Amino acid sequence: MGLRNQGLSRPKASYIYGIFYNKxxxxxxxxxxxxxxxSDIDNFFLNIRGVGPWTLCSLKMFYLSYPDVFIxxxxxxxxxxxxxMLEENSPMKDYAPYRTYLCLYLWASLNQT
Numbered sequence: 687m688g689l690r691n692q693g694l695s696r697p698k699a700s701y702i703y704g705i706f707y708n709k710x711x712x713x714x715x716x717x718x719x720x721x722x723x724x725s726d727i728d729n730f731f732l733n734i735r736g737v738g739p740w741t742l743c744s745l746k747m748f749y750l751s752y753p754d755v756f757i758x759x760x761x762x763x764x765x766x767x768x769x770x771m772l773e774e775n776s777p778m779k780d781y782a783p784y785r786t787y788l789c790l791y792l793w794a795s796l797n798q799t
Contacts, residue, residue: 701736708734720750747786756785766792 689699705711711734719727731737731745740759746752756778757763767773770792781788 698736704735705737716749747789752786754783754785755789756781757789760789762796763789763792766795770795 689702690696694702710730722730727746727750728742731742732739740757743755743757746755747757758777772778778785778788
């Protein structure tokens with residue numbers, strides 16, 4: 687299995703192949719997804735084996751370009767929050783509606799050392 691040679695565990699590799707070959711997912715264009723209600727997007731993707739909250743948030747941030755997504759539970763985000771004395775594992779409501787940008791700055795802050 688090619689993905690195994692890249693260091694992925696067997697379950698993670700099978701999740702990636704499952705997502706890649708998912709017929710329902712292949713039938714959706716970006717425009718179709720963007721026209722769905724957010725709750726329907728959440729339900730659709732979270733029902734795909736191997737897709738969890740972190741992956742869903744990443745999809746919303748980087749593929750769908752949602753401006754207000756905060757990835758709770760991300761280790762790098764938590765580390766940056768600790769270093770900047772921000773409340774860890776909080777939804778960061780004070781930064782809405784631009785929490786995606788907060789995440790980008792938090793990740794970037796870790797590369798400044």
